[in-house]
Amino acid sequence: MHYFEDFRVGDRFRSQDHIVVEADMVAFARQFDPQSFHIDPQAAKQSIFGHLIASGWYTAALAMRLRTESGIEVAGGLIGLGLDEVRWPRPVFAGDTLHLEGEVIEVRESRSKPDRGIVRVRELAINQTGQTVMSMVTALYVPRRTVTAAGASRG
């Protein structure tokens, strides 16, 4: 279990690999992003992508799955406060193999909650040719192992 005190700027992680299955990708899009270039292979050929592509939200959901399988066990769970700088620089196609890489870029105590801190991680979802298909900065809410006396008196 990782607590706030265990994180350092520069810490890195890498998830397992995940192969994108067309049926799963299309099922997601039918439910949440039913645009023709996500669900209809024929129509997708006429789109600017020229091919069926994953919804960016499917890639985001897969990234969450990969995050839970990355081996970073945060005490209390992976609780995201927010995201910044989310980009999808290249499309994801069925058959792609994706993994997630992360690097801690900031570790700071919560101003309002002395029993926890905020760990910001720059994350990249990367395909089998090494191209980044999604990038983001994730802010995680992480409990402290120990609460300082000053913190306890404020809490």
Next chain:
Amino acid sequence: MHYFEDFRVGDRFRSQDHIVVEADMVAFARQFDPQSFHIDPQAAKQSIFGHLIASGWYTAALAMRLRTESGIEVAGGLIGLGLDEVRWPRPVFAGDTLHLEGEVIEVRESRSKPDRGIVRVRELAINQTGQTVMSMVTALYVPRRTVTAAGASRG
């Protein structure tokens, strides 16, 4: 169909309502975010939330669905370049009724592609009591209806 020229800063939209169904919320979490406070009602009682809550990525996926049902038909489809300032200020529970509200905050031509522009929209997912459960700024890639002579010569 909306083209780049049709968007103005201050334009607003509102989606339909969507009722969050526990079975759907849990099915999503089992697939993409299998943490106990998203999938196990008993364990969720012991979490800091005290109750089963939706994965933030489920809320994000629902927001995409609501976006496609908001009545804004963008020529070529709703193509997101990226997101900024994504926050989940309050949890989403089964039975909540959510809708999405958006306001255009920036309209600018693409520097590299004269045939399209970028429209930035501040969006809020709001529950039945008027609380914001997710907020974000979405950058959409929107084709121009007309390409300027200068643009055409560059394109």
